[in-house]
Amino acid sequence: EVQxxxxxxxxxxxxxxxxxxCVASGFTFEDYGMHWVRQAPGKGLEWVSGFSWNSGVIxxxxxxxxxxxxxxxxxxxxxxLEMNSLRPDDTALYYCAKDMEWNDPGTYDYWGxxxxxxxxx
Amino acid sequence: SYVLTQPPSVSVAPGKTATITCxxxxxxxxxxxxxxxxxxxxxxxxxxxxFDRHSGVPERFSGSNSGSTATLTISRVEAGDEADxxxxxxxxxxxxxxxxxxxxxx
Numbered sequence: 064e065v066q067x068x069x070x071x072x073x074x075x076x077x078x079x080x081x082x083x084x085c086v087a088s089g090f091t092f093e094d095y096g097m098h099w100v101r102q103a104p105g106k107g108l109e110w111v112s113g114f115s116w117n118s119g120v121i122x123x124x125x126x127x128x129x130x131x132x133x134x135x136x137x138x139x140x141x142x143x144l145e146m147n148s149l150r151p152d153d154t155a156l157y158y159c160a161k162d163m164e165w166n167d168p169g170t171y172d173y174w175g176x177x178x179x180x181x182x183x184x
Numbered sequence: 185s186y187v188l189t190q191p192p193s194v195s196v197a198p199g200k201t202a203t204i205t206c207x208x209x210x211x212x213x214x215x216x217x218x219x220x221x222x223x224x225x226x227x228x229x230x231x232x233x234x235f236d237r238h239s240g241v242p243e244r245f246s247g248s249n250s251g252s253t254a255t256l257t258i259s260r261v262e263a264g265d266e267a268d269x270x271x272x273x274x275x276x277x278x279x280x281x282x283x284x285x286x287x288x289x290x
Binding site: 098100107108109110113121122124125158163168169170171172174175176177 | 185215217219221226227228229232233238268270272273274277278279280281282283284
């Protein structure tokens with residue numbers, strides 16, 4: 064059974080940093096691209112960043128470019144999101160999502176339950 | 185950046201058909217994916233690559249894509265289908281989601 068478990072969220076002041084972790088199980092982690100998708104309270108889904116299975120970082124949304132860094136550790140079956148210079152509009156539920164096919168990014172067949180990040184003074 | 189447009193809401197009586205549209209420039213050249221999100225839950229993949237149903241998804245859910253409009257159709261709607269539905273494509277190395285459509289079962 065595929066499972067994705069996010070952690071690391073919480074309340075943080077504007078301008079500070081936070082690191083999210085997604086631990087995966089139930090599939091061969093190194094064979095699939097992984098992504099972060101967020102959802103502000105009462106709003107829709109927004110793709111944040113993705114990391115391919117073989118060629119590194121895919122990219123970042125314009126809203127987080129230069130502030131967020133995605134990475135992965137295949138030995139630990141883990142995906143990370145380092146978030147710096149946080150702003151109130153970064154407040155959201157952050158989901159980790161798995162690519163459905165190893166060579167075709169952008170179809171998310173499994174999602175974690177999400178971790179809440181609240182940026183407020 | 186690529187923009188997808190969805191109606192904010194669709195209301196449908198039980199047993200009837202719900203049609204959710206997703207409009208984008210020349211969207212037929214993209215593979216369109218649809219996600220269902222119920223309150224307090226993570227999104228669930230329903231249809232991918234325009235019309236393929238994800239495992240476990242009832243045949244009542246179907247998708248199509250032509251011209252500038254992709255469509256998710258829910259036949260014989262049930263109370264349990266009440267949710268937000270998002271269309272999504274992969275464009276220029278980034279994920280693009282539509283704003284979502286809330287389906288209300290009357």
